Amino acid sequence: MNEDNKITDKKVIETEITMGTVHSAAIEPYRVRLFVEDEIVRDAEITIGINHRGIERIMEGLPVEKANSLTEKICGICSNSHIWNSVLVAEKAIGIDVPERAQYIRVIMEELERLHSHMLYLAHGSEVLGHETFAMRVFYIRETVMELLRMIGGNRVQYGVSIIGGIRPRCELDEMRIQKIREGMDIIDEKILEFADRFVSDPMIMARVTGVGILSQKQAIELAATGPTLRSTGVELDLRREMEAYDPFEFDIITQDDGDVKSNLLCRVLEIPEATKIIRQALDHLPDGKITNRSWEMQDAPITKSYIEVPRGKLYHSYSLEDGRVRNSIVRTPSITNIGAMQYAAVGHHITDAQLAIVQCDPCFTCTDRAIQIIKI
Amino acid sequence: MTPITSLIAIIGTLIVALLVSVWLPGIERKFVQARIQQRVGPPISSAGIMAPLKFFFKETIKPHSPMPKLYNALPIVSFLSVLFILLIIMPQLYVFAAFTSIIAIVGLLKIEEVIYMFMGSLSKSVMSLKMPFPDIIKGAKHPGTHRSYLEELSSLRAYRLIAFGSFPLYIALFVPVAMSRSIYLSGIVAYQQVHGPILFTLAGVLGAIVFFIGYMILLNEYPFAILKTKADVIEGPLMEYAAKYRAYVYITRGFLMFVLASIFTTLFLGIPPNLFSWTILVTIAVALIFPILMAIMSAFSPIFTYKQFYPTVAGVSVIGILAILASFL
Numbered sequence: 272m273n274e275d276n277k278i279t280d281k282k283v284i285e286t287e288i289t290m291g292t293v294h295s296a297a298i299e300p301y302r303v304r305l306f307v308e309d310e311i312v313r314d315a316e317i318t319i320g321i322n323h324r325g326i327e328r329i330m331e332g333l334p335v336e337k338a339n340s341l342t343e344k345i346c347g348i349c350s351n352s353h354i355w356n357s358v359l360v361a362e363k364a365i366g367i368d369v370p371e372r373a374q375y376i377r378v379i380m381e382e383l384e385r386l387h388s389h390m391l392y393l394a395h396g397s398e399v400l401g402h403e404t405f406a407m408r409v410f411y412i413r414e415t416v417m418e419l420l421r422m423i424g425g426n427r428v429q430y431g432v433s434i435i436g437g438i439r440p441r442c443e444l445d446e447m448r449i450q451k452i453r454e455g456m457d458i459i460d461e462k463i464l465e466f467a468d469r470f471v472s473d474p475m476i477m478a479r480v481t482g483v484g485i486l487s488q489k490q491a492i493e494l495a496a497t498g499p500t501l502r503s504t505g506v507e508l509d510l511r512r513e514m515e516a517y518d519p520f521e522f523d524i525i526t527q528d529d530g531d532v533k534s535n536l537l538c539r540v541l542e543i544p545e546a547t548k549i550i551r552q553a554l555d556h557l558p559d560g561k562i563t564n565r566s567w568e569m570q571d572a573p574i575t576k577s578y579i580e581v582p583r584g585k586l587y588h589s590y591s592l593e594d595g596r597v598r599n600s601i602v603r604t605p606s607i608t609n610i611g612a613m614q615y616a617a618v619g620h621h622i623t624d625a626q627l628a629i630v631q632c633d634p635c636f637t638c639t640d641r642a643i644q645i646i647k648i
Numbered sequence: 649m650t651p652i653t654s655l656i657a658i659i660g661t662l663i664v665a666l667l668v669s670v671w672l673p674g675i676e677r678k679f680v681q682a683r684i685q686q687r688v689g690p691p692i693s694s695a696g697i698m699a700p701l702k703f704f705f706k707e708t709i710k711p712h713s714p715m716p717k718l719y720n721a722l723p724i725v726s727f728l729s730v731l732f733i734l735l736i737i738m739p740q741l742y743v744f745a746a747f748t749s750i751i752a753i754v755g756l757l758k759i760e761e762v763i764y765m766f767m768g769s770l771s772k773s774v775m776s777l778k779m780p781f782p783d784i785i786k787g788a789k790h791p792g793t794h795r796s797y798l799e800e801l802s803s804l805r806a807y808r809l810i811a812f813g814s815f816p817l818y819i820a821l822f823v824p825v826a827m828s829r830s831i832y833l834s835g836i837v838a839y840q841q842v843h844g845p846i847l848f849t850l851a852g853v854l855g856a857i858v859f860f861i862g863y864m865i866l867l868n869e870y871p872f873a874i875l876k877t878k879a880d881v882i883e884g885p886l887m888e889y890a891a892k893y894r895a896y897v898y899i900t901r902g903f904l905m906f907v908l909a910s911i912f913t914t915l916f917l918g919i920p921p922n923l924f925s926w927t928i929l930v931t932i933a934v935a936l937i938f939p940i941l942m943a944i945m946s947a948f949s950p951i952f953t954y955k956q957f958y959p960t961v962a963g964v965s966v967i968g969i970l971a972i973l974a975s976f977l
Contacts, residue, residue, distance in 0.1 A: 287793040288801060288880075289776050296879045304783065306790050310801070310954070316789040318782055399879050401870055401951025407685035475871065479950050621953045622801070626879045 288622060292321045296399050296626040299636035301610075305617070305625055312625045315617045317610055322640040330590070330600040335361050335569075336435065338597040342588070345602065346638040347428050348391060351384045352581035353602070356588040358433045359579065364572035364592055365435075371558045373437035374516045376444055379452070379553045380423065380432050381581075382546040386459065387416040388582035389539040389546075392633040393466075396536060399630050400479055405470065412462045419455045422448060437563030449554050456547045467540045480532040484616040484628025487530055494612040497605045498584025500632045503538040504530035510580035519556065520549045530616075535631040569595040583633050584609065604638040653924070654740040660923035661738055662731075668932055669906035670696035672939045673898065676905075680943035696902045703895035711888035712772045719770040722763050723889065723896035729759040730900060734907045739920045742834040749831045750821055753911060757817070757866070760904070761810050764875060767885030768803025775882065802884030805874050809865065813872070813961055817862025819968030823855030824915040826975040833914060840918025847916040854971035856916055860941065861964045863908050867901070869942055871949035874957060909935035 291302035300321040306314040326345055330338040342357040343350045355377055362369060369377075390413035397405035417427050423442050424430025432442045444452070470476060486496065488504040501508060502525060509524040511517040525541040527534035569592070576589040584605030591598045609632035616632075617625040649657070673695035682689025691698070713719040733756045735741060736748045746752075776797040784791040824846050825831055828839035839846075846852035865872045876884035889897050913919040913934050919927040952960065 285794055286796050287790065288796050288798065289778070290798075290880065294775070295882045302779070302782075304789065306793060307796075310804075314789060397950075401873070401878065402949070403681070404685050404947045407687055411686055475949050475952075475956070478956050479953070621955065622880045623874075623877050623951065623953045 290626070291318075296630070297636075298395060299634075301634070301636045303617075303625070303629060305622060307622060310622050312617050312620055312622060315614045315625065315629075317614050317629065319607075319610065319636055320640055322637050324640070327600045327602060327641060330597050332596050332598070334595055335592060335597055338590070338600065339433075339435070340431065342602065343429050343431060346604075346635055348388050348635055349384060349581050349583065349586075349638065350429050351380050351424075351432060352579065352586055353588070354431065355381060355433045356577050356579045356581075356586050357590075358435055359577040360575050360588050360590055361435045361592070363577055364575035365567055365570055367436050367567045368564055370437055370561050370564055372560050373562045373564075375519075375553045375557050376438050376442065376562065377433055378516050378520070379444070379550050380420075380430065380442075381579075382550045382553075383416055383420055383423075383452075385546045385582045386543055387413055387420065388633070389543055390416065390463075392539055393536065396532075396627070396630060399627050400476065402476065405466070405476075408466060412459065412466065415455045415458050419452055422451060434563065436565060436567055437561070440562065443562055444554075444557065449557070452550065452554060456550055460544060460547050463540065463543050467537075470536070470540070477533070479624075480536060480627070482529075483532045483620055483624045484535075484613070484631050485529065485531045486612055486616045490615060491530060491612060494615070495608040496584075496612040496632070497608055498580070498582070498633075499525075499535060499538045499542065500584065500609045500612065503527045503534035510578060510585055514579060517549075520552050522549050532627055532631045535633075539633070574599055581605065583635060583638075602641060604635065604641075606632070606635045606639040610634045610636075610639065649740065657740050657923050658735065658738055661921050661928070662734065664923060664928065664932075665734055665906050665910070665921065666903065668935055669902040670700075670899070672696060672902045672905045672935065675936065676939035676943040680940050681947045684944065684947040696898065700895035700898045703890075703898070704892050706891040708891040708893070711890075712774060713770045713888065714772070715770055719767065719888070720893045722767050722770075723893055723900055726760055726763045727896055727900040727903065729756045729763075730904050730907050732756050734903075734910060734921065737833060737907075737910055737914045737920050739834075739837070739922050742832075742837075745832055745834065748833045750825050750833070750836075751831060753833075754818055754821060757814075758810070761806070761814060761866070764806035764885045765803050765810070768799045768801075768806055771799040771885060771888045772797045773799060773887045775887065798881045799885055799887055802875050802881040805881070806885065809875065813865050813874075813957070814862060815961060816858045816964040816968055817866055819965055819972065820855045820859035820862055821911075821915065823851055823858075823968070823971045823975055826972045827851060833920070836915055837918045837920055845917045849975075851971045851975035851977075852916055854967055854974060856912070858964055858968040858971060859912055859916070860938070861960075863912075863938060864942055864945065865961070866908065867905065867942070870946035871952045872957065872960075873951060874953075877951050879951065905939055906935045909938050912938070 286307050288305045288307055291297060292300040302318040304316040305312045330341055339354055339357045343354040345353045390409050394406045394409040420430060421427045424432055432438050486504055488506060491501050491504040505526055505528045507524050507526050522545045525538050527538045572592040574589055574591040579586050586605060587603040590600040613629045613632050617628040620628055674692040677695050678689040679692050710716050711719050733753055736752055742748050778795050824836045827846050828836045830836055847856055868875045886897055910921045910931050913931045919930050921931045922928060
């Protein structure tokens with residue numbers, strides 16, 4: 272455990288280096304102030320909010336179907352997660368039963384999204400490490416998933432699969448599509464394991480990622496880190512275990528112990544075969560029957576909440592319904608707490624490692640940039 | 649050789665050097681790395697020819713610098729220092745003994761290195777500008793700190809490279825000196841004409857390895873590119889070069905690649921660049937091989953931080969010292 276890795280608000284620091292809002296190491300706009308002593312980070316402050324679009328405000332008063340579609344635009348990486356969770360809120364509020372086949376297809380989509388999100392993370396992590404070759408190779412593997420997503424959803428980013436009561440008819444999985452997904456899973460399993468093997472056996476990469484950006488288990492819990500960021504500190508917590516949609520599937524919760532960049536990378540790499548395992552199970556036991564329940568009536572509902580496990584952690588959506596329109600919508604993404612935690616993970620390391628320490632939580636700033644109310648207890 | 653033929657040889661060699669050097673960045677970045685990375689990559693002429701040409705016709709913008717004219721002049725100074733190195737290793741100029749020695753090469757390479765320090769300290773790009781409101785607002789951390797620019801950081805790193813990072817290259821330069829017992833290029837070349845190339849001795853092999861690592865460090869190539877790390881200082885001292893000044897930067901880099909290869913052939917093979925000899929082909933071949941090797945090495949390595957950089961440089965320097973010791977055997 273790094274001794275310097277602690278909150279240092281009161282330390283007197285003379286020099287700061289600012290990176291962002293536009294910076295080559297960041298895919299999205301954010302700003303980090305690094306307070307340094309001889310290139311060693313003594314404190315860090317991450318500022319978000321540059322990409323604030325006020326989606327909750329735009330959703331206010333929209334018909335629920337339209338508002339659900341809008342949630343998909345929150346993020347270009349986990350768009351399916353947002354629309355799924357938003358649809359779940361309405362289904363829960365109104366009490367709609369979703370056909371089993373639709374539940375399975377939703378899980379398949381979510382796991383495909385997890386695959387492409389984790390691979391994007393590995394590619395971005397490799398780029399920040401300065402290893403362009405590995406980044407390109409992961410992007411190359413990721414293309415298989417992107418093509419599968421395009422095949423099902425008709426688009427590489429916004430798929431629009433979930434609707435209230437099930438999934439869109441165009442996203443139905445026929446035999447040809449099922450076969451293609453199976454083939455895709457075989458390719459991913461083979462290539463990602465080969466990649467992981469090369470990654471962990473490269474001494475230069477291991478020298479860069481081991482012991483860098485450590486977040487202790489205690490810190491992770493205190494700072495409410497979530498998803499693989501939390502699991503990389505040894506906490507076995509995955510909301511998929513609690514989700515009804517995942518009840519039929521067997522999978523392991525991947526944990527690592529060190530809470531450093533290496534643990535974060537490994538945690539996500541090892542979650543990829545677990546995701547393909549879930550997809551295979553879903554394809555093997557895909558129930559017959561309809562994919563949409565249309566026998567429901569719109570009704571008013573109080574504020575209803577829904578939590579799901581998305582690639583980056585716990586995603587929260589809530590809203591109430593009034594005359595079929597959305598009111599009091601709140602979206603809370605996992606990156607908000609993960610990014611906060613990274614302010615502490617970056618401390619005690621070289622500036623070049625600081626960016627890596629921040630990126631290790633797989634931050635998604637467009638997801639995160641929304642109005643938040645901080646209640647000091 | 650008459651003065652006229654010597655002049656023709658010098659000018660001709662310079663032209664050949666320029667013509668070859670403009671292809672080297674393309675070979676390194678696109679031809680080799682793009683293929684390793686399984687992407688198509690732009691045309692091979694892009695990095696060294698088309699990009700500088702394009703930049704020559706772009707509008708020049710004024711850099712955020714306390715001395716913008718000096719800042720813009722530095723790539724030209726850098727190019728001239730590299731040009732002088734090529735001139736002094738040409739056999740036609742060995743008559744100016746004092747100027748055609750290892751000491752002169754080291755001095756001119758040092759100028760090239762020191763220029764990065766000046767560039768870094770003279771550039772204050774928009775990338776690090778203060779955002780007064782969020783940085784001093786109640787709740788912001790450390791509101792009274794001194795803001796350091798990314799280029800200042802790379803300037804500091806350039807200083808460290810001068811003080812420590814370029815050790816391997818300079819140690820390797822002294823391996824042929826130790827073997828031939830002469831600091832003059834004419835002496836080193838003459839020694840190899842009698843005893844055969846230094847490269848084919850134990851000291852020569854070790855020296856060549858060390859030279860190659862030094863070559864990569866001097867060219868700021870991954871994994872040694874601490875001067876322009878994408879993860880923090882981005883382009884470092886070169887950040888604000890635009891239009892024709894960026895074109896000079898690109899041309900200088902390609903030219904430096906050729907010149908360093910020429911230094912290698914002169915010192916380790918006894919083959920100085922000379923248009924009137926078939927051995928110019930050897931110089932060109934080495935100039936092509938070095939970027940290919942460099943591209944392969946950098947394609948498979950992450951960027952080093954000091955934690956990895958210092959031990960690597962120390963280890964390579966030790967090999968260099970062993971090479972010098974071996975040259976006395």
